[in-house]
Amino acid sequence: MSKQVNLTIDNQAVTAAEGALIVDAAKKVGINIPVFCYHPKLEPAGMCRMCLVEIGRPVIDRATGAPVMEGGKPKLQFGPKLETSCTTPVSEGMVVITNSEKVKAARKDVVEFLLTSHPLDCPVCDKGGECPLQNLTLAHGPATSRFLFNEKNHNAKHVPLGDLIYLDRERCIQCGRCVRFQEKIAGDPVIGFYNRGRQMEIVTFSEPGFDSYFSGNTTDICPVGALTSADFRFGARPWEMKATASICTHCAVGCNLAFNVRREVGGKNGSPSKGGIVIKRALPRQNEAVNELWICDKGRFAYQYSESPTRLATPLVRKDGELTPASWDVALEYAAEGLLGESKPGQAKDLLVIGSGRLANEDLFTLRKLAEGAGGQAALYSQSGGGDLLAQVGAAPGTNLASLGKGSVILVVASDLHEEAPIWFLRVKQAAERGATLIVAAGRPTRLDRYAKYVIRYAYGEEAQIVAALGDSPRRAELVEAAKPAAAAKPAAAAKLVEAAKPAAAAKTVEAAKPAAAARLVEAAEAFGKAENALVFFGSDGLGQSGAQSVAQACAQLLAATRHVGRPNNGLIPVWGRANEQGGWELGLKAANLQTALQASTTAYIVAADPYGDDPSLPAPSFLVVQELFLTETARRADVVFPAQAFTERDGSFTSGERRVQRYYPATPALADCRPDYAISAELGQHLGLKLEGRSAAAIFAQIATEIPAYKGLTYRRLAETTNATAIGAAKDPRDAEERRCADLYYSGAGYENTQGLGVQLPLQTLSPALSKPAAAPAAQLSKTGLLAVPVTQLYDLGQTVLPSALLRQRIGEAWVGVNPADAAEAGIEAGAAPAAIVQVVLPGKPEWRAAARIDERTPRGVLLIPRSMGLPLNAPLPGASIRPVVRRDSQEAASQQPA
């Protein structure tokens, strides 16, 4: 524990860590010093001057170093001026006064100054009702204005900083929180101040404007209504809305959200007279172990899919070749009959049940029960693999990225975290900034590289070998050899590991770089081995199922061999593509090769997955039941379609990549004829002669807790527990919630305090001996003919859960393919052309596809980067690809390649 110092704040004795700021020390004992520019997660700036206090320090005798005494007490020296408590650290014997007349007057003065330039258009301001300026004006400001009304400064009120965020220039109080957030927390310094004095304004430097995956957070921490999001702007007033706790469904991080809803005409199921409930916005809900106070823009803006008018609203049954609406009874009966086919109940060997990580634990559990009961197979719909290892080597309970710093190592393998799991990107970056050693091993440059101590490049296909090399000493010895200057002339075989795929011609020029790269790998391996704590993330960059499986295996072995398992802040974190893929694995579903699995089945029940959309070439079963939100490509092929409820309409739980089980709650009523996935499955089970729990998510969770060892003893109630450690000031303010919310508003922003549950991390099983033995990972055997097409993830894609968001749609951009300049030149494609050259991408066995070529060194030689869910189905690396130039057309054409 760091050194503690004793001080007095408003006559209260306070003990605080050395170096702590006065404002934080005061907050801990329930003294709320008003702030505007200060934010507990940001560097102090001292700009707004709202937090001025009187500070007295003991007078120290220069000769003895002891405090000078006066009347039995240490003599205090107060400065001639008030000081900013947000920039001044506590010190021994300090006396702070936050409630004197002098301090009160200063606050009043500062508020008055702020208001001279402020439009005071609270009645039409989005922030009104949850506005720190409004609240602090009421608490500390003057009651009347001494400023001549028509001498007020006026500025533009609707300045789009980008597609997502608008600036109201005259409301801005120039606190710089937004700028500091972007620079320090997000690492995207795309906005800043321009000009000076009263003309100083926030501007964006990026093209497109405010280009950051984290931009929405600035609207939460802006202490006035200067920054608003395009979707919530003028949408509702804070007091009209209710908040519901939820969990983001877009990636494996599991960010805690709050949905703000209100009743309005046009709302869900609403009649014109009564109105219905509508989600107005999503805000972060604080969970210091998961997302702190932040969410990414996908989590904030992509919830709209749940309210999309294209949602399925009634069961559909194929009649005369057409899907036609049917009643639930008819649909269930028909589905059960079809799925059973000729087989007897309990012996439907040919039945394949597929569920995806979009589903809750309760849904996936029920699906597995159904498959087992019916005698069929259950599979997790996933392009990744290796989830079965996590029960042994996953992140141990107590793991919190925020506690990683010096002495810890974080290894990120095969993942562009910024695209795959933005909040993990942000937290890993911050851990690296706190001193954790970051190792990034990837086939191409990623955003995380710049924070990494070691960047390791491999050729796609050699991921697992690189990971193995980090852990296994004989191989490392070989690398040390290779790293020696003498060996540089004839590079050892091992040095190849760190060599990106380069054709023979280019190989010579990179020869010189090899020893350095090998040495880096050796150093990284040593750092990893020695580290007190080590976390490994593995993602999906350039990997398919089998590739991911071997990478996971190699990571597990690395962790086991270096004893980085079973302790907090150690273990493996999978960067799954969906929120609850981990839940699927935990509950006994495994990712399957669908090509073979579907080949072997005659009937299939596919839930919350679109395999035929992702790969139209998959074999078709003779009878298909689909349970979905939308009429997907897979649903179009179905014999029966069940309309499911969206996650915003029901409750349930997810298990995050860090194996944290978290609850979410219904925010809106369900579409009239939609049912929760678990309930549909349970009923279908009944029609198949099975007795499945389907009454409520809670009842199913209770069953999970008795049947699945990892979930043993868990209850919904436990998942809903919170601790005092959630409020940023640590100790919860003893006063009433309303007052606390007001103080937290100006202190930390509009995001919600967590009162509905922090979730529980699952315990680990003991390590099987097999994992402790290092096994050489075989390199993926990828043929060297043609270009290697590899799938990569981008945050905003054409997925079903992104497209319905009108806001994000504009950010998705056109379909693209990453090409190395040398490969482009060989194919006769012009680099650097604007608009980007359109190319025809030819993959063996796949439909031809056109995309804009992104020609630069970010794509390694010999590789084509194919973004997932952008029109070309590619689930695993595929050799033998080629590109052809398309006669240049304008960019309009490229855009038209996007499915509308």
Place this chain on the structure above:
Amino acid sequence: MAEHILLRHRDIPNIDRLEVYRQQGGFEAFQKAVASLTPDAVTDIVKASGLRGRGGAGFPTGMKWSFTDRKNWPHYVVCNADESEPGTFKDREILTGNPFQLLEGVAIASYAVGARVAYIYLRGEFWPIARELDKRIAELEAAGLLGDKLFGTEYSLRIYTHLGAGAYICGEETALLESIEGKLGQPRLRPPFPPAVGLFGKPTVINNTETLANVPLILQRGAEWFRSFGTEKSPGVKIFSLSGCVNRPGNYELPLGTTFRELIMGRGGGIAYGHKIKAIMPAGNSSSLIVATDEALNTPMDYESVPKLGAQLGSASVIVIDDSVDIPWLINKTVHFFRHESCGKCTPCREGTYWMSQLTERIAAGHATAEDVALLKAVAGQIKGKCFCALGEFSIEAVLSGMDRFKDDFEAKVSSYE
């Protein structure tokens, strides 16, 4: 008349040419320092001379140099040639008339703090001067007086010029550093101070142009020689930029401790057009207004005496105000300057100067009531002591002192309206 120490071009023709400057012993001090003195020995000589910073605050220069953090390298030296204070025009004369003495001063300071790179930051309007300086730096490099392995030692030094973009605040040392780094010119939070964390996060010494121009002669002729000028606590000479209602405005290099009377009435030839002196602004626009009594005129201009008159010596840009000047008109000018130059970082200065300017505008125009005058005083008082940097605090000096010391002028304005 005594020989000039800083404005030597007035005595020695063509000292702005390297060969002439060298004939005068130029760069011997730098060579001596690099070849035969330790950096600390150089710093000690400057400490012993009692030289105080001429940029405004009068901070002891040698002491500042000794604060550079020795555990963090590299170090930088920055010469502040922003010279933006209205009424100050002394650095320009050094830069154009006696540039090599400044460059040698920069070089010696760099050696003393172990800097191998130094910057001269000039206000944007000085671009022709910067161009000349660049040529002179090139000449020095050609002559082996700057560059690598100087005088057969391992010591190397490069000097670069950097232009500002027209912001007064960039004369403030930390805003200046931001500006060199290519950022928006706003002051930094202190501590840490530049000698601990400065340019590019490295220990940095920032000195005014005039301060550094003193250094070569201190080394050449010794600390004692330097102390033979000026007063005990304010040794040396100072360039007083004299402007306003005087007969002979201009730069006057005089020992610190010279009286206002000597400068204004003696050197400056007294007040023009038969008017009477009314007020003195000793530190340019950032000054309090001194009532020009006999006592005030007899006060020595040094860092200790001027505060007794309720003002600061600052950069010693003495603006003379005669009885034809209306004080509300005057403070309207100063306030407009600060409103225009406020960087906007902190609330009291950004909003307060704006508000004050609205009030002074009306008061000066004679469209204000006694209430407005009272409000102006309240607003200025509200700014006081709350600003992030000194600019905001400067902005109220003339306002508060003017309202306090020249009440009649304000009353006249108000009553003519009411």
